Amino acid sequence: MKITSLGYLRVESPDVKEWATFGPEVLGLAVSEDLAGQPGTVSLTNDDRPGRLQVSEGPHNRVQCVGWELPTAGDLDDAVATLEQAGTTVEWGTAQECRAARVRKLVRFTDPAGFTHELFYGQLVVPGSFRPGRGTTGFVTGGQGLGHIVLVVPDLAESLDFFCAVLGFRVSDEIDFAGSTLVFLHVNPRHHSLAIMAVPGMRGMHHLMLQVEDVDDVGMAHDLCLDRDIPVALTLGRHTNDRMLSFYIRSPSGFEVEYGWGAETVDDSDQWAVTHMQSTSIWGHRPGNAPAPGCMEPVEPAAS
Numbered sequence: 001m002k003i004t005s006l007g008y009l010r011v012e013s014p015d016v017k018e019w020a021t022f023g024p025e026v027l028g029l030a031v032s033e034d035l036a037g038q039p040g041t042v043s044l045t046n047d048d049r050p051g052r053l054q055v056s057e058g059p060h061n062r063v064q065c066v067g068w069e070l071p072t073a074g075d076l077d078d079a080v081a082t083l084e085q086a087g088t089t090v091e092w093g094t095a096q097e098c099r100a101a102r103v104r105k106l107v108r109f110t111d112p113a114g115f116t117h118e119l120f121y122g123q124l125v126v127p128g129s130f131r132p133g134r135g136t137t138g139f140v141t142g143g144q145g146l147g148h149i150v151l152v153v154p155d156l157a158e159s160l161d162f163f164c165a166v167l168g169f170r171v172s173d174e175i176d177f178a179g180s181t182l183v184f185l186h187v188n189p190r191h192h193s194l195a196i197m198a199v200p201g202m203r204g205m206h207h208l209m210l211q212v213e214d215v216d217d218v219g220m221a222h223d224l225c226l227d228r229d230i231p232v233a234l235t236l237g238r239h240t241n242d243r244m245l246s247f248y249i250r251s252p253s254g255f256e257v258e259y260g261w262g263a264e265t266v267d268d269s270d271q272w273a274v275t276h277m278q279s280t281s282i283w284g285h286r287p288g289n290a291p292a293p294g295c296m297e298p299v300e301p302a303a304s
């Protein structure tokens with residue numbers, strides 16, 4: 001399967017209104033027109049593709065859908081065949097759902113952990129439209145997509161098998177962390193578009209990473225968080241694997257936003273060899289003053 005990038009993310013949250021200021025003023029995102037038609041929805045983006053991040057009103061903090069880009073209509077048809085061959089039920093999005101997602105066509109399915117994903121082709125681009133909510137150099141997107149997400153799954157081996165064997169993700173490297181293993185997966189030169197780790201009996205999102213163009217954008221965002229008393233989940237630090245310099249902010253929806261710069265890319269050739277590390281950071285990334293994370297839900301045990 002030819003997934004090329006993380007295209008969009010939709011989340012549900014009781015605190016959606018806070019995103020109208022948190023998104024543009026703290027993260028520097030642009031506000032996009034809301035096409036979802038649900039009252040209280042906030043649509044945001046970090047480039048010329050409107051609505052890459054959508055937060056909708058709902059009773060819980062949870063991931064509604066992760067959207068993955070495919071190059072062409074033919075690739076989408078091939079992807080459906082691959083999913084169905086693997087025994088995964090696939091549903092085509094209606095014309096209205098495609099319009100709301102700003103894509104030509106999309107399909108929807110559920111992964112073994114219970115997350116809903118959409119595969120799409122033909123995302124809307126409005127060249128020159130990105131108007132950041134505050135002064136910033138901009139974000140690293142393009143062929144590397146929106147950023148990366150880290151998902152918590154109940155069964156690492158089961159999810160890893162699905163993402164790699166069915167969806168075609170490639171392993172970048174692994175980190176032993178807090179008695180578990182974080183596995184980093186790429187679909188383009190971004191070191192990882194997705195990382196997964198297991199917490200038995202739980203499903204959720206740990207963080208969304210947004211990568212800025214200039215190291216000063218990280219510093220200025222950090223100053224802004226200190227000035228506004230915005231809870232910092234992890235202090236400034238540098239990651240061991242992709243060497244990203246970043247800090248983590250608790251978003252209004254329980255998950256964290258990693259705000260980073262300077263990640264190394266993956267040379268996706270025969271020369272890439274998977275390594276493993278024993279810590280996530282070279283320095284920093286120490287616990288900050290944010291409350292405990294809250295974008296997790298218990299997973300129903302599978303019927304036997």
Ligand SMILES: [Fe+2]
Binds near residue numbers: 150207258
């Ligand atoms: Fe990250």
